[in-house]
Amino acid sequence: MKILLKSALAAGLALGTLAAPLATAPAVAQTRAPGVAIVNIPAVVANSAAYKQAEQQRPVTYKQFYDQAEQRRAAIGAQLQPLYTELQTLQQSANPDRNRMQQLSQQIQQIEANGQRELQQILAPVILSQAYVEEQINAQLSPAIKTAADKNGITLVISPDNVLYADSTYNLNQAVLTELDALLPSVQIVPPQGWLPAELREQQAQAQAQQQAAPAAAAPAASGR
Template identity: 65%
Template sequence: MKNILKPALAAGIAIASLSAPLAIAPAAAQSAPTIGIVNLRAIVVNSAAYSTAEEQRQTTYKAQIDQANARRTAIQQQLQPLVQKLQTDSQSGNVDQAALQQQAAQIQQIQEAGQRELQQILAPVIRSQAYVEEQINDQLQPALQAAAQKKGVSLVLTPDTVVYADNSYNINQAVLDELNTLLPSAQIVPPEGWVPREVREQQAQQQAAQAAQAPAQQQPAAPAVSGR
C-alpha cells in the first residue's frame, strides 16, 4: 500500500555503490497515512436513530400507510384485466395495432395517475423520512471525524474508490458507534413548515439573486445628455 500511495522518489537520488543498494532504503522510507474505509449509506441505515424511526413511523403514519396499501391494491386490480386483455389481443391472429396502442396508453395513464395519487397519500411519510435522514446526516461527519481520530486514521475512502482492501481497514462499526452516541434517536415528525435542506438552499439562492437584482432595479436612470 505504501508503494501505491507514496511512489519511490527515484529522480535526484544518486546511488554511490551498486554493491550496497540498501544504503538508500532509509531515505525512501516515509510514513504513509493510516487508511480507513467507510460505507456511509450503510452506516445511516444501520444507525439506532434510523432503525427506531422506521419502527415508530409504522405507528405514527399508520393511517397513510394503510390508505396507500389499499389504494395500491385497488389500482392493481383495476389494471390486471386490462393488461390481460392487451396480452391476449396482441397474440391473436388479427392484430389491430391502433387498438393495441390505445389499450397500452390507457394502462399507462392509469399507472401514472395511480403513482401520483400514492405519492400524494404518502407525502407525510416521505417528508418524515427526509427529516430523519437530515438529522442523521448532520451528525455523520462529526461521528466520522471522531472515529478516525480515535483509530489514528488520516485518510478515509469509500468502497467505490477501492479496488481491494483487507477488512482491517473497515471502520464502519467505529463510525456507527460514534453516530449512535451523538444521535441515539431522531424526531420523526417534522415541524410545521419544514422542507428538506436542498429545498432550503434553493430558496436561499433565489432570495439572494432577487436581493442582488433589487438595487439595480431601484437605481434611477441616468439623465439623457442633450446635444447643442
Template identity: 55%
Template sequence: MNIVTKSALGAVLAAASVVAPAVVAPAAAQSNERVAFVNVQAVVVNSTAYQTAQTQRQTTYAAQLQQAETRRAAIQAQLDPLITAFNTARQQPNADQAALQQQAAQIQQIQQNGQNELQQILAPVALSQAYVEEQIREQLGTAIQNAARAQGVTLVISPETILHAEASHNLNEATLAQLNSLLPSAQLVPPDGWLPAEMRAQQEAAAAAQVQAGAQQPATTGR
C-alpha cells in the same frame, strides 16, 4: 471530513513520484500514516436512530401507509382487466394497431396517475424519512472524526476508491458506535414547514435570484 476521490488520490501519487528523488519521507513518519474507509450509507441505515425511526414510522404513519396500500390495490384491480384485454387483443392475427395504442395509452395514464396519487398520500412518510436522515448526517462527520482519532487514523476514504483492504482498515463499526453515542434517537415528525436541505437550498437560490433581478431593474422616474 475530508474525502479523497480516486482521481485526487492519483494526482497526489503522481506528484509524489515526481518529487521522490529529491524528497524522501523518513520511514518512521511513513509508518505513522494509517488509512481507513467508511461506508457512509451503511453506517446511516444501521444506526440506532435510523432503525428506531423505521419502527416508529410504521405506527406514527399507519393511517397513510394503510391508505396508500388500499389505494394501490384499487388501482391494480382497475388495471388488471385492462392489461388482460390489451394482451389478448395484441395476440390476434389482425390486431388493430390504432386500438392497441389507445389501450396502451390508457393503461400508462392510469399507472402514472396512480403513482402520483400514491406519492401524494405517502408524502408525509417520505418527509419523515428525509428529516431523520438529515439529523443523522448532521452528526456523521463528527462521528467519523471521533472514530478516526480514537483509532489513530489519519486518512478516511469511501469504499468506492478501494480495490483491496484488510479488515483492520474498516472504520464502519467504530463510526457507528460514535454515531449512536452522538445521536441515540432522532425526531420522527418534522416541524411544520420543514423541507429537506436540497429543497431549502433551491428556495434560497430562487429568492436570491429574484432579489438580484429586482436590483437590476432600472429605476423609473416620474414626469
C-alpha cells in the same frame, strides 16, 4: 467534512412497494491498517440506532398514510388488471388489433403515471419524515467519522465506491457506527410545522435573494434615464 445523503424526496415510490431495506454493514476486523480506512455511509446509517428506531416508529405514526396508499395501490391494480389481460390476449391472437393494442398501452401508461403521482402525494408526509430523519443523522455523521478516525489513528477515510479491493482490516464501519450511536441514539420522526429539507430551503433562499437583488439592479438603470 460534509457527508451527503440522497434525500428521500428524490426517491420515487413504485406502485407495488412502499419501502425497501438498505444493505447491512459488513463485519469489522479487530485490527486495522494504520492511516487509511473505508466507511460505507449507507450501511452505517441503516444500522444506526436512530435510523432503526425511526423505521420502527414511522409505520405506527404514519399508519393512516400507509393504509391509504395501500388501498389506493390496490385500486389502481384492480383498474389495470383487465387492461393487462386484454392487451395480453391481443398480443397472443393470430391477427391482433394493433390500434387497440396501442390504445391499451397508452391507457395503461397514463394510469400508472397518474397512480404514481397519487401515491407520492398520499405518502408526502412519510417522505418528509424520511428526509427529516436523514438530515438529523447527516448532521452527526461528520463528527462521528472524525472521532472514529482519531481514535483509530486514521488520517484518510474513503468510501467503497472507488475501491477495487481491500481486506477487512480497512473497514471502519463499526467504529463510526459506535460513535454515531453515542452522538445520536434517537431522532424525531415528525418534522416541525413548515419544515423543508435542506435542498428545498436552499432553493427558497436563492429565489429570495434573486428577488431582493432585482429591485437593486433596476434602481441604477432607472436613475440613468
